[in-house]
Amino acid sequence: MTELLIWALLFVAAIILIVSLQVLKVIKIFIKESISPSPFATAEEKEQFRLLAAEREAEEKAKPSIWTKIMGLKPMTEEKDLMMEHEFDGIAELDNPTPAWFSVLFYGTIIFAIGYMFNYHVFNWGKSQEEEYAVELQEAEEARIAFLQKPGAGGPQINENNMEQSTDKEMIQKGAALFKTVCTPCHGEHGEGGVGPNLTDEFWLHGGGAKDVFKTIKYGVPEKGMVAWEKSMNAKQISDITNYVLSLKGSNPAGAKAPQGKKE
Numbered sequence: 001m002t003e004l005l006i007w008a009l010l011f012v013a014a015i016i017l018i019v020s021l022q023v024l025k026v027i028k029i030f031i032k033e034s035i036s037p038s039p040f041a042t043a044e045e046k047e048q049f050r051l052l053a054a055e056r057e058a059e060e061k062a063k064p065s066i067w068t069k070i071m072g073l074k075p076m077t078e079e080k081d082l083m084m085e086h087e088f089d090g091i092a093e094l095d096n097p098t099p100a101w102f103s104v105l106f107y108g109t110i111i112f113a114i115g116y117m118f119n120y121h122v123f124n125w126g127k128s129q130e131e132e133y134a135v136e137l138q139e140a141e142e143a144r145i146a147f148l149q150k151p152g153a154g155g156p157q158i159n160e161n162n163m164e165q166s167t168d169k170e171m172i173q174k175g176a177a178l179f180k181t182v183c184t185p186c187h188g189e190h191g192e193g194g195v196g197p198n199l200t201d202e203f204w205l206h207g208g209g210a211k212d213v214f215k216t217i218k219y220g221v222p223e224k225g226m227v228a229w230e231k232s233m234n235a236k237q238i239s240d241i242t243n244y245v246l247s248l249k250g251s252n253p254a255g256a257k258a259p260q261g262k263k264e
């Protein structure tokens with residue numbers, strides 16, 4: 001918003017500048033005319049003025065245009081001065097000067113390089129790629145911690161550091177419903193296991209505490225085929241499922257998969 005305001009002010013200032021320059025011009029003409037008013041011209045003088053103007057115009061035309069200057073082009077009439085000594089089969093080479101645009105670019109890179117060197121290597125004002133990376137990592141870490149600590153709607157946001165098991169029936173029911181829709185393909189209808197491990201026994205690959213299970217569900221084990229559910233579920237939902245999974249302990253469902261991991 002402030003940026004927009006600054007631009008608007010600059011724009012207004014520029015317009016005021018242009019207008020005042022025009023006003024200045026008019027005032028100058030006024031002063032000149034009041035000191036020595038120019039008389040009405042006679043027919044001869046008018047003719048003279050016309051000739052002068054035509055002359056000036058012709059001169060103006062003879063001057064090379066900006067484009068010609070930038071491209072370093074020479075008029076055809078000067079070509080004979082540019083001709084180089086060698087010639088083959090009537091084909092000659094012209095010693096054209098380096099075009100201005102090329103020189104500007106070339107010397108520009110040198111000047112840029114000097115600035116670059118002083119900025120990054122002599123005075124170390126600018127950050128190197130590694131330093132930028134480290135700073136960004138640091139910022140991301142701070143943002144992550146701030147995000148985890150941010151109070152969610154209705155109470156503090158649940159995360160893997162403050163998750164506590166709850167035996168609240170309603171929560172477990174909600175978790176069970178979610179489990180049925182997303183987790184059963186891999187962990188079985190009752191958590192007995194399938195592609196994924198059995199979630200009803202006392203053996204855990206990634207820890208069986210409330211915080212551990214929450215963390216496993218949230219971040220997944222992508223390299224082993226367990227999805228990171230934080231992308232499609234909010235913290236409350238993950239917490240509900242965690243409570244449901246924890247409630248399954250010892251339920252001994254039919255067709256339970258063999259234990260995996262450490263006993264807890």
Ligand code: HEC
Nearest residue numbers: 182183186195196197204205206207216217221224225226
């Ligand atoms: C695409 C298949 C798949 C889906 C869907 C899936 N999981 Fe998993 N899950 C796995 C696999 C595979 C592992 C084992 C990871 C390993 O070997 O480290 C796993 C591991 C786990 C673990 C850790 C078990 C342990 O022993 O530490 C938990 C808890 C878990 N899943 C819960 C869930 C929940 C809750 C859902 C639903 C929100 C879910 N999973 C959905 C495949 C899946």
